Amino acid sequence: MPVPAPILYPPFNIVRLSHVEYRVTDLAASRAFYVDTLGLQVTDEDDTVIYLRAMEERGHHCVALVKADAPSVGVLGFKLYDEPDLDKAAAWFAARGLPVDWVERPFQGRTLRTRDPFGIPLEFYVKMDRLAPIHQNYALYRGVKPLRIDHFNMFSADVDASVRFYNEIGFRVTEYTEDPETGKCWAAWMHRKGGVHDIAFTNGRGPRLHHSAFWVPTPLNIIDLLDLMATTGYLANIERGPGRHGISNAFFLYVRDPDGHRIEIYCSDYQTVDPDLEPIRWDLKDPQRQTLWGAPAPRSWFEEGSLFEGASLVESALRAQPIIAP
Incomplete structure (x- = not known):
């Protein structure tokens, strides 16, 4: 597209x-x-x-x-x-x-x-x-030291249509994944605040919330969280990562809360404020698209999401297959 x-x-x-x-x-x-x-x-x-x-x-x-x-x-x-x-x-x-x-x-x-x-x-x-500000009250910092909410990612049955709608209200595409066989958009990242995205859309049965993300100071905070979760009863809640995305260049970890809501811990993406910024295109079959280094995403990452209250689900007609971990 x-x-x-x-x-x-x-x-x-x-x-x-x-x-x-x-x-x-x-x-x-x-x-x-x-x-x-x-x-x-x-x-x-x-x-x-x-x-x-x-x-x-x-x-x-x-x-x-x-x-x-x-x-x-x-x-x-x-x-x-x-x-x-x-x-x-x-x-x-x-x-x-x-x-x-x-x-x-x-x-x-x-x-x-x-x-x-x-x-x-x-x-x-x-x-x-x-x-009142608390960012310099370092006695309060714990866990992964979350600094701010960063973005939402949603499953969409028609990513092209989602992009067109949110483009109309001012969201700008920074990166997107294209299915080379159909020319359709398989995923897209769109921003308002000048990072890689405030919202993103991933092909799949939707609408569902794929994840919310929180920005943290450094990748080392993510490693600390992994140690904490692995030793406090949350080992099974670690779903994917750590790793670095090709798209966004961000260091990431995906975890699930007790109800299954997916949370991404995220840092190190780049600035996108220029009005003439050119979106980056990725091929769906490029293995470094989802993970610049590390293992491919598990099947749950492509299939499971949180329901929106009052929304009816629609199956996607785009059957393009991403790379999935065995």
Whole structure:
């Protein structure tokens, strides 16, 4: 697929991704994983929800863990630049026949709730409660020392269509994987904040959330987390890595939380702020695309993901086969 030209002046201004709401079945088990093991900081909690932030973040939360009967993803959140952008976004989604609801959300100002054409629940806001900085309070650092939420990756039944839609609202393609037999896009990485991606799409039954990712200081923090998980009952939760991606050039590790939600620990990608940045094309059969060095991804990485609440699943028509570990 020809990658669409970036829209440098989109209909409303998305600053970055902001937060994810995970539905979890056991708050205590989830707290032990996200707080005691990964090292996210609790900003508020009760017997139904836990709010978390990473060490460099000033907004109230980047993760909400909500008690539920079954695991799912409630919403993906994005921060807009200013209040007029909220009204522009509402008008834009309404004009395309997509839902527009103004909702009350704890610790957030005026919030627009909608869905993309594929069923992914989205919310947009401008103001979230601001907290005191803690990035130099080194006594609080533990686990993998997560600094900030970095990106979401979603399974999409039609990656080309997903790219076209999110391109319209200002996300720009940095890298993509093309199936050489059909010319279709098998995966794509798109950004707003100037890293390799705020969102990405991977071919598969969708929509489902493939993973959320957290940026950490160095690859050594990832090694420390592996040692910690291997000796505190989380060995089976280590799914893939460590390694370095060809796409994004990032050092990575994939782990699963107690409900199976996939989390990527991530560092070392590159700057993408130039408006004339040329997207990098990868061939689906290039083994260094997914892993510059190290083992191929396991089958679970290509097939398992978290359901979005209220979204209907669609099978992908693109049957191209990536390289899978034996």
